[in-house]
Amino acid sequence: MALEFEVTARVGAARRGRLTTPHGVIQTPAFMPVGTLGAVKGLGPRDLEGLGAEVMLCNLYHLVLRPGIDLLEDFGGIHRFNGWSGPILTDSGGYQVFSLSELRKVDEDGVTFRSHLDGARLRFTPADVVRWQARIGVDMAMVLDECPPWPVEERVARASLERTLRWARVARAADATGIGGLFGIVQGSTFRSLRERAVEELVRMDFDGYAVGGVSVGEPGPERQLAVEWSTPGLPEDKPRYLMGVGYPSDIRHAVEHGIDLFDCVLPARSGRHGLLFTSGGEVKIKNARYKADPGPLDPECRCSTCQSTSRAFLHHLMRQDPITAKVLCTVHNLRFYLDFMADLREAIAAGELPHESSQPG
Amino acid sequence: MALEFEVTARVGAARRGRLTTPHGVIQTPAFMPVGTLGAVKGLGPRDLEGLGAEVMLCNLYHLVLRPGIDLLEDFGGIHRFNGWSGPILTDSGGYQVFSLSELRKVDEDGVTFRSHLDGARLRFTPADVVRWQARIGVDMAMVLDECPPWPVEERVARASLERTLRWARVARAADATGIGGLFGIVQGSTFRSLRERAVEELVRMDFDGYAVGGVSVGEPGPERQLAVEWSTPGLPEDKPRYLMGVGYPSDIRHAVEHGIDLFDCVLPARSGRHGLLFTSGGEVKIKNARYKADPGPLDPECRCSTCQSTSRAFLHHLMRQDPITAKVLCTVHNLRFYLDFMADLREAIAAGELPHESSQPG
Numbered sequence: 001m002a003l004e005f006e007v008t009a010r011v012g013a014a015r016r017g018r019l020t021t022p023h024g025v026i027q028t029p030a031f032m033p034v035g036t037l038g039a040v041k042g043l044g045p046r047d048l049e050g051l052g053a054e055v056m057l058c059n060l061y062h063l064v065l066r067p068g069i070d071l072l073e074d075f076g077g078i079h080r081f082n083g084w085s086g087p088i089l090t091d092s093g094g095y096q097v098f099s100l101s102e103l104r105k106v107d108e109d110g111v112t113f114r115s116h117l118d119g120a121r122l123r124f125t126p127a128d129v130v131r132w133q134a135r136i137g138v139d140m141a142m143v144l145d146e147c148p149p150w151p152v153e154e155r156v157a158r159a160s161l162e163r164t165l166r167w168a169r170v171a172r173a174a175d176a177t178g179i180g181g182l183f184g185i186v187q188g189s190t191f192r193s194l195r196e197r198a199v200e201e202l203v204r205m206d207f208d209g210y211a212v213g214g215v216s217v218g219e220p221g222p223e224r225q226l227a228v229e230w231s232t233p234g235l236p237e238d239k240p241r242y243l244m245g246v247g248y249p250s251d252i253r254h255a256v257e258h259g260i261d262l263f264d265c266v267l268p269a270r271s272g273r274h275g276l277l278f279t280s281g282g283e284v285k286i287k288n289a290r291y292k293a294d295p296g297p298l299d300p301e302c303r304c305s306t307c308q309s310t311s312r313a314f315l316h317h318l319m320r321q322d323p324i325t326a327k328v329l330c331t332v333h334n335l336r337f338y339l340d341f342m343a344d345l346r347e348a349i350a351a352g353e354l355p356h357e358s359s360q361p362g
Numbered sequence: 363m364a365l366e367f368e369v370t371a372r373v374g375a376a377r378r379g380r381l382t383t384p385h386g387v388i389q390t391p392a393f394m395p396v397g398t399l400g401a402v403k404g405l406g407p408r409d410l411e412g413l414g415a416e417v418m419l420c421n422l423y424h425l426v427l428r429p430g431i432d433l434l435e436d437f438g439g440i441h442r443f444n445g446w447s448g449p450i451l452t453d454s455g456g457y458q459v460f461s462l463s464e465l466r467k468v469d470e471d472g473v474t475f476r477s478h479l480d481g482a483r484l485r486f487t488p489a490d491v492v493r494w495q496a497r498i499g500v501d502m503a504m505v506l507d508e509c510p511p512w513p514v515e516e517r518v519a520r521a522s523l524e525r526t527l528r529w530a531r532v533a534r535a536a537d538a539t540g541i542g543g544l545f546g547i548v549q550g551s552t553f554r555s556l557r558e559r560a561v562e563e564l565v566r567m568d569f570d571g572y573a574v575g576g577v578s579v580g581e582p583g584p585e586r587q588l589a590v591e592w593s594t595p596g597l598p599e600d601k602p603r604y605l606m607g608v609g610y611p612s613d614i615r616h617a618v619e620h621g622i623d624l625f626d627c628v629l630p631a632r633s634g635r636h637g638l639l640f641t642s643g644g645e646v647k648i649k650n651a652r653y654k655a656d657p658g659p660l661d662p663e664c665r666c667s668t669c670q671s672t673s674r675a676f677l678h679h680l681m682r683q684d685p686i687t688a689k690v691l692c693t694v695h696n697l698r699f700y701l702d703f704m705a706d707l708r709e710a711i712a713a714g715e716l717p718h719e720s721s722q723p724g
Binding site: 066 | 399404437444445654667668670671673675680686689694
């Protein structure tokens with residue numbers, strides 16, 4: 001089965017859509033909570049469902065390391081393993097290979113590296129990465145890409161992009177039976193001509209969806225936003241677009257305005273675990289002493305179970321005295337904040353307008 | 363408002379009952395999940411409610427240390443602070459003073475000690491302990507008791523018991539306005555005559571409920587069961603009875619058969635966090651390699667969200683790779699197991715029989 005993507009409303013380049021996958025429908029623009037190893041830290045699959053998430057992201061690099069593709073295939077796929085019955089998108093692991101692993105060596109046919117966990121020697125090739133994602137039955141798979149750091153010289157970025165494009169061709173030719181849809185990844189760092197060339201080549205390969213990668217790697221915000229602006233105009237209107245690893249609500253809103261449909265970021269969950277909370281009134285650092293006796297809800301406008309049942313003072317108390325509980329309650333709130341933020345954007349597009357910048361936090 | 367306790371069915375000494383408190387009704391025999399600092403580790407108040415818990419236990423010793431009685435009173439009580447809207451029982455902290463604190467010095471009027479957290483000097487008196495529980499508005503409060511270790515000489519146990527009884531008299535005379543009901547605590551270690559004397563004296567003081575304390579302090583199982591058997595027969599039939607800190611399902615069943623109505627124990631939550639799970643098929647140590655590829659649910663007979671959505675292999679994977687999530691999912695299961703176990707006992711009593719010993723784990 002292929003993905004089906006229907007755009008139901010537009011405002012400028014922004015689109016409101018419906019993405020149908022083998023495991024269900026996703027209302028777009030959508031935020032995908034990150035469950036690297038199969039779960040969002042602190043939340044079971046039922047908890048994630050209860051939050052209203054319609055899709056989750058897992059990471060191939062980490063899943064290859066543990067529990068391994070063989071085990072996931074024996075289970076009948078990743079959904080049977082982790083108990084999440086909705087759509088799953090896996091990143092190819094390209095970013096992790098280039099950011100986490102050791103003794104990395106790239107050649108024309110793939111990348112050889114040592115696991116950051118135990119030093120075991122591993123090799124990823126563009127075809128293997130597609131086949132692995134097919135064997136575990138993901139709804140949306142990513143091609144293997146090379147993700148250069150920032151900043152990078154144009155010459156280096158160009159050579160890297162050309163290899164990424166050759167790998168994309170190999171990936172596109174691989175047997176993807178079992179995958180809902182395969183996404184090409186637009187690289188090219190912060191160089192307009194490279195981004196535009198990537199789009200042109202990838203579109204020619206006719207992927208089921210397109211990701212914008214190589215952002216959130218340390219570049220300043222304006223460079224990140226330009227990379228999005230250069231990467232989206234050439235993409236086909238009838239395919240879903242995914243901006244990888246971004247980010248702050250302001251960056252998400254900007255990208256939605258430029259036609260991005262899917263997002264993932266560790267920020268809400270990771271910030272939540274550290275007590276940094278996104279609220280309708282701005283950021284709250286709950287460990288701060290000013291919240292010690294604050295009887296109000298974390299965010300009076302939020303309907304998550306944390307805001308509906310507990311106080312800022314209780315979260316402050318737990319963050320210091322019972323961190324596991326605090327992490328869970330704060331993760332729940334931050335994910336709900338992101339999911340609600342996306343719902344507001346979808347509603348605004350459907351209503352023919354985007355929210356006023358000033359009314360949005362972040 | 364006082365507690366109201368109605369026995370609705372009996373089998374031998376075992377009772378099925380309804381305990382009405384200012385914050386709601388508890389079906390007994392009941393298990394009270396332990397939320398020392400206001401929350402069961404890893405679970406928000408809504409999660410606990412979702413599990414079917416009807417009452418939770420918090421600990422005065424810990425709450426006095428942080429966030430402090432003043433803050434809880436300013437909040438309008440502990441329920442407003444932690445967001446749990448059902449009944450709350452607080453232990454007086456006697457056990458913690460005698461097991462956790464340092465430089466402890468008992469005198470006729472109370473106990474002076476240093477906080478196990480920061481060495482701050484604190485003093486608990488029988489009247490203060492009642493007033494603190496009144497100020498934070500608990501449904502069931504415990505008197506301050508002295509909890510001797512095991513083993514202890516009869517002479518020492520007798521002197522300790524006499525002081526505990528004098529303290530109970532002081533507590534009974536204190537202003538308990540704001541408390542649903544005040545419980546006396548039967549001490550006496552593993553000495554029959556002391557247990558019986560404690561019961562006689564406490565009943566004369568006419569408490570709203572009676573706790574059996576001084577068990578689960580290291581004594582062997584048969585001694586623990588005898589302490590229960592010696593402590594219960596003299597207690598009034600129309601008042602709730604609470605066995606403190608017990609324990610394994612087999613001990614709970616034994617105590618229910620001897621007329622105990624309320625239980626608390628850290629065992630299910632703490633074991634869950636360590637990957638030791640109670641199931642209908644016996645104990646499961648989920649970290650064991652045999653579960654690495656086990657696709658079955660943790661307990662096929664359990665309806666908790668963990669068993670309904672995930673596999674043993676996924677829990678095994680999480681326990682090694684993502685401990686926060688594993689701890690939450692395993693705590694959910696173990697608490698549900700205990701709550702279901704109590705529901706089965708209640709049903710058996712209502713049906714005129716207790717479950718066959720062989721059909722019960724633990």
